[in-house]
Amino acid sequence: MTTTVPAFELFSPQATDHQGGALPDGGIAVGSDGYAVLSYQLSTEVLRNPRFANSALRLMEEFGINDGSVHGFRARSIIMQDGAQQLRLRTPLARFMGPATVQNTRDVLTDIVTGIFNDLDNKPVDFHAGVDRRIPSLVYCHLAGAPQSDAPKVQELSERTLALLARDPSLKPDILAAYDELFRYLNDLMERKRGLGLGDDMLSHLMTLADEGKLTAQELFDEATSMLEASSVNTGHQIGLVVWNLLRNREVWEQIVADPIWIPAAVVEALRLYPRTGVISKIATEDMEVGGITIPAGADVHVAVWSANRDPERFENPGDFVLGRERNQPLTFSTGPHNCLGQGLAKVEIEEVVSHLARQYPQASVVESESAISQTAGRWTIKKLTVDLGPRS
Ligand code: HEM
Numbered sequence: 001m002t003t004t005v006p007a008f009e010l011f012s013p014q015a016t017d018h019q020g021g022a023l024p025d026g027g028i029a030v031g032s033d034g035y036a037v038l039s040y041q042l043s044t045e046v047l048r049n050p051r052f053a054n055s056a057l058r059l060m061e062e063f064g065i066n067d068g069s070v071h072g073f074r075a076r077s078i079i080m081q082d083g084a085q086q087l088r089l090r091t092p093l094a095r096f097m098g099p100a101t102v103q104n105t106r107d108v109l110t111d112i113v114t115g116i117f118n119d120l121d122n123k124p125v126d127f128h129a130g131v132d133r134r135i136p137s138l139v140y141c142h143l144a145g146a147p148q149s150d151a152p153k154v155q156e157l158s159e160r161t162l163a164l165l166a167r168d169p170s171l172k173p174d175i176l177a178a179y180d181e182l183f184r185y186l187n188d189l190m191e192r193k194r195g196l197g198l199g200d201d202m203l204s205h206l207m208t209l210a211d212e213g214k215l216t217a218q219e220l221f222d223e224a225t226s227m228l229e230a231s232s233v234n235t236g237h238q239i240g241l242v243v244w245n246l247l248r249n250r251e252v253w254e255q256i257v258a259d260p261i262w263i264p265a266a267v268v269e270a271l272r273l274y275p276r277t278g279v280i281s282k283i284a285t286e287d288m289e290v291g292g293i294t295i296p297a298g299a300d301v302h303v304a305v306w307s308a309n310r311d312p313e314r315f316e317n318p319g320d321f322v323l324g325r326e327r328n329q330p331l332t333f334s335t336g337p338h339n340c341l342g343q344g345l346a347k348v349e350i351e352e353v354v355s356h357l358a359r360q361y362p363q364a365s366v367v368e369s370e371s372a373i374s375q376t377a378g379r380w381t382i383k384k385l386t387v388d389l390g391p392r393s
Contacts, residue, residue, distance in 0.1 A: 004025075005028065005029060008038070010377075021310065022313070037302065043303045045291075055281040059281070088215075089222075093202075112135060113352050125387055125388075135349055136349060137232045140227075145199050155233075157185065185228075206220050240382040242267055243357065263358070272328060275306055275332035282301045362390075371386050
């Protein structure tokens with residue numbers, strides 16, 4: 001068994017100079033923050049193995065959040081569970097988030113997207129503030145059966161709670177305050193729903209399961225919290241990243257405008273090249289062997305999705321945008337037991353925005369001088385995205 005592990009500082013600014021895939025010495029490396037998994041094959045192996053647990057709780061503890069309601073929620077939440085408890089929490093959500101809900105949401109999205117674009121004028125628009133950040137929380141409100149007027153609150157709570165992933169301990173007081181507000185908001189929303197009578201939305205579905213004794217009151221609350229925190233921030237950035245990528249790739253854009261059947265394939269390819277979740281961090285729960293290297297129990301293991309998605313062993317010409325790429329299965333939404341429960345929804349949101357732009361604003365373009373897109377610690381982020389919509393067709 002190999003004992004020398006190549007060195008790699010995954011969270012250094014130079015890390016993304018690496019073009020993707022394994023290093024010459026292998027698909028896994030080590031640095032001051034733990035192990036970095038760089039190849040597609042080993043990334044898939046780690047993500048599919050339940051003996052690698054999510055590191056979200058450890059991240060909180062590193063911030064000094066060691067007890068209290070926020071720590072308790074994170075410890076019980078679906079992302080931290082394994083085996084029977086994870087299935088118990090995942091099955092009701094997975095059933096609800098199936099194809100019928102995704103299709104129903106697509107219909108509602110057409111109105112949401114049209115409404116948002118009707119609010120814009122045709123001069124260059126602040127796409128991040130005016131479009132991509134606004135859509136996911138409106139979709140969440142529809143999904144959860146909350147009034148659309150709650151959307152700005154949902155967007156703010158999702159952004160402030162998931163700020164944890166920015167790995168900046170100075171954010172701790174605001175993160176704690178944001179979870180407190182989120183808990184209060186959800187309690188209030190569920191009370192309002194009880195008052196009005198339960199419907200066929202996600203929250204009503206979970207509340208009904210709790211009434212039937214299939215979920216405890218605590219599990220219901222934790223499920224609702226997990227869905228709200230995950231609902232908006234990543235999807236907003238990812239919508240912007242895909243639009244930014246497609247509008248700058250004029251050959252592909254014109255193909256989409258000419259034939260919208262290409263939109264789903266184009267979205268997946270853009271998700272591969274610019275994944276919002278650049279790194280998925282796990283912890284080895286026991287001594288594990290990955291790629292011929294023994295990882296000790298308790299070690300941090302960071303899956304570099306941005307590198308796996310550009311692995312030349314898995315994707316031919318990985319840096320090129322290839323419309324119609326075969327077997328295109330990037331790891332942007334993870335894989336294995338914890339793969340993203342909102343991925344169907346997120347993809348539909350992105351597709352509907354792209355489809356609206358292609359139909360109504362075929363000449364739209366990115367104003368480069370007023371856009372700032374960055375990759376920090378592996379995560380792609382829209383700082384500013386300005387789009388000149390051009391004439392409406
Ligand atoms: C483009 C947007 C999104 C991205 C890139 C994304 C990414 C991810 C990733 C990478 C994971 C897995 C983490 C792991 O393996 O440990 C995950 C899990 C999850 N996501 Fe998403 N997500 C997005 C949108 C959403 C939305 C819209 C929702 C819900 C409305 C959602 C709900 C969840 C939940 C509940 C889990 C935990 C699943 C489990 O632990 O079994 N996500 N997401």
